[in-house]
Amino acid sequence: MVHQISSDDFEELIKEKKVFLLDVREKNEFDAGHIKGANLVSSIRFNEGFEKLKIKKNDKIALYCLNGSRSDFIGKKLVENGFDRIYNLEMGTVEWLEYGKKLVK
Numbered sequence: 001m002v003h004q005i006s007s008d009d010f011e012e013l014i015k016e017k018k019v020f021l022l023d024v025r026e027k028n029e030f031d032a033g034h035i036k037g038a039n040l041v042s043s044i045r046f047n048e049g050f051e052k053l054k055i056k057k058n059d060k061i062a063l064y065c066l067n068g069s070r071s072d073f074i075g076k077k078l079v080e081n082g083f084d085r086i087y088n089l090e091m092g093t094v095e096w097l098e099y100g101k102k103l104v105k
Contacts, residue, residue, distance in 0.1 A: 002075035004090040007099045010062060013087055019060045020053065024071050033103030035064065035096065043070045046077075057082045064089035064096070 005013065014021050014037065023030050023038040030040045041049035043065070055061060061083060063071035068090050075086040089096065093103065 001084075001086075002072055002079060003087045004068075004072070005087050006090060007096045007101055010064070010087065010089045010096075011101060013060070014062050016060070019062050020055050021062045021064075022050075022071075022074075023065070024063055024074050025065050029066065031105065033093075033105055035093075036102075036104045038064075043074055046074055055083075058085065059083075060085040060087065062087045062089070065092050067092040067094050 013019060014035070021035065021038045022041045023034050024041055024043040024046065026042055026044070027040060039053060041053070061078065063075050063086065065071040068088060071088045071092065075088045078086050097103070
């Protein structure tokens with residue numbers, strides 16, 4: 001199951017040291033602004049980029065994209081492959097910015 005969480009809960013989650021923060025948008029979107037500490041793993045080449053990170057099945061993974069749809073899709077694929085601690089920023093960076101949170105370049 002992919003846990004859909006709000007921007008406030010997502011912010012608290014990514015403060016934890018043992019969370020992999022993954023931005024699944026495209027490089028140009030990431031370069032325009034991303035959440036501090038995020039790793040870019042584009043949804044188009046996700047498998048290739050994800051494997052390089054050496055994430056274990058029991059690790060916490062926090063995913064986000066622009067509006068939550070690409071990251072939710074990727075999260076469901078991860079669950080199908082045995083990962084069970086998947087958290088999705090439900091409304092993506094759209095909500096993140098609406099709640100006054102910052103992106104970095």
